[in-house]
């Protein structure tokens with residue numbers, strides 16, 4: 001998901017909640033708020049467009065849902081807003097250009113694990129860490145992709161990562177123009193928020209329960225993002241972006257959408 005603690009200098013302020021130690025997944029699992037959350041609405045048929053700021057956001061936040069949709073025969077379009085080329089600035093091992101292609105390959109392999117190998121992938125090539133500077137152009141690019149779609153899912157506009165928030169806002173603008181139902185999925189929120197956190201609009205949170213077989217394919221899909229979950233090389237600039245304690249949030253038996 002391109003850790004802004006490493007790649008986005010606009011998030012380098014010491015108060016950045018993403019840089020602070022994250023909330024333990026055990027704390028989320030023990031939360032009694034899950035029971036009060038209503039089920040999310042997912043289309044039974046038709047076409048769903050899934051927007052990601054970086055290749056892996058869509059699988060981390062919405063991968064189980066994509067597996068459920070693919071199994072129903074729903075047509076999927078996955079939009080990679082950036083190629084995620086900025087996840088390892090200063091890497092001694094991989095250039096940004098090579099990383100972009102590696103991450104595109106990882107996404108395709110991950111979608112195959114989800115049973116969504118027929119999904120169309122659209123790469124928009126917006127610069128990684130610079131989505132907010134291209135928000136209007138992004139909304140214009142998303143608008144024709146959303147025409148006739150039954151749902152768009154995009155990163156949550158309150159995720160405290162500027163690329164995620166800008167991608168979510170642009171998707172919401174395009175959804176408003178086309179009358180498409182818009183769902184927003186959190187990614188970093190599970191790191192910086194706490195159960196019952198007042199910064200989170202829990203009243204609009206809806207749950208997607210993931211049966212065990214769906215959890216298993218989601219786990220396999222996440223495991224395809226090798227450049228993000230394993231070190232690229234021995235140096236600190238080549239460290240894994242997503243350590244196991246972050247991945248744990250995305251391996252639980254449900255996903256949450258703001259609807």
Ligand SMILES: [Zn+2]
Nearest residue numbers: 001002054057
């Ligand atoms: Zn991301």
